[in-house]
Amino acid sequence: MHLYLVRHPRPIVAANTCYGSTDLEVTAEELALAHASLLPVLPKKAVLFSSPLRRCRELSASLAETLGCQAPTYDERLAEMHFGDWEMRSWDDIPRASVNAWSNDMVAYQPGGGESVLQVAQRVRAFRDELSGLNIEHAIVICHAGIIRLLAACEHGLSIPEMALYAAQKPHKIRYGELLVVDC
Incomplete structure (x- = not known):
């Protein structure tokens, strides 16, 4: 299977804001830019999966129509991490001690009381395991940088705790609207 992992377009949010699972909008311009850049490189009639968050949902719906895919399957397991009471706060306003506690235990700590x-x-691995059993040649997944990192980590044959540590320790440079292709 060829797995096409796409990060959502840039959402409407202030810089330096923690916004994991918050359901944010994207501008029509950002949506059009992502759509135009992805259209030539994504396979037609692929099976399309998406995070249910609006910044992914809007892109997946427009791509499905243009690529001739069936309607996207919106899967909660593809939503970005929930940061609890850190959501929509400036990173500068989150107590340094809390950020340090997360840095000291990137795998098990629940930032802001969230996930x-x-x-x-665990939820990303469950999605990936289910996807493996579907006998699909091409799957497009519209999601978030954290989810992309975890899906890519699945391909290394790691246990779930190792996968979490791998994704947490590896800084990402996944741009908005960027595509990562994984051959499974």
């Missing part, structure tokens, strides 16, 4: 990377890894 841990381990919990997110």
Whole structure:
């Protein structure tokens, strides 16, 4: 299977804001830019999966129509990590001690009382395992940088805790609207 992992377009949010699972909009311009850049490189009639968050949902719906795919399957397991009471706060306003506690335990700590990377890894692995059993040649997944990192980590044959640690320790440079292709 060829897995096409796409990060959503840039959402409407202030810089330096923690916004994991918050359901943010994207501008029509950002959506059009991502759509135009992805259209020539994504396979037609592929099976399309998406995070249910609006910044992914809008892109997946427009791509499905243009690529001749069936309607996207919106899967909660593809939503970005929930940062609890850190959501929509400036990173500068989050107590340094809390950020340090997360840095000291990137896998199990639940930032803001939300999800841990381990919990997110468990749901992402469940999605990936289910996807493996579908006998699909091309799958497009519209999601978030954290989810892309975890899906890519699945391909290394790691246990779920190792997958979470791998994704948490590896800084990402996944741009908005960027595509990563993984041959499974």
